[in-house]
């Protein structure tokens with residue numbers, strides 16, 4: 687299982703690489719890695735397991751964060767209506783997005799960043815993502831709200847982008863004009 691010891695931290699060069707496409711159909715090894723990403727996110731949200739293994743809670747994780755520079759991610763999060771978004775994808779791609787932008791009023795954090803970085807992170811409000819699941823089947827998902835933000839955060843990791851790259855350092859806590867605040 688993945689623990690915090692497996693998660694690389696800012697400064698590690700892999701976090702700034704553009705990760706490579708996964709060859710499909712996936713190998714057993716790539717399937718194991720993809721499943722382990724989703725297992726981490728679920729484990730990190732379980733009070734007993736996260737306490738027992740010292741896991742920092744997360745709603746997403748990307749393969750580069752465990753020093754695997756391949757295009758794989760997992761997201762496991764409920765929206766404010768209680769709808770669960772639980773996905774583990776190979777080669778995810780944003781195929782369309784809203785013009786409208788949004789941001790978390792709490793700002794963002796990252797399992798690979800051991801410090802608080804205040805500031806609003808502009809994201810697309812809604813996105814449509816295409817990817818391949820662990821069985822190599824193509825799936826297409828429309829996302830909004832926290833799930834949309836989480837996918838964008840994780841897809842950034844596949845492109846060597848950290849959340850704070852998006853923050854306006856001159857006015858980090860200036861509400862983003864025209865963007866929808868998400869509490």
Ligand SMILES: O=C(O)C[C@@H](Cc1ccccc1)[C@H](O)SCc1ccccc1
Nearest residue numbers: 744745746794795796797798835836839
């Ligand atoms: O480091 C990661 O990729 C996991 C991130 C994912 C994430 C950060 C900000 C916004 C959306 C997703 C976080 O550690 S998950 C922690 C967290 C928990 C609840 C809400 C937002 C972030």
Ligand code: NI
Nearest residue numbers: 795796797798
């Ligand atoms: Ni992150």
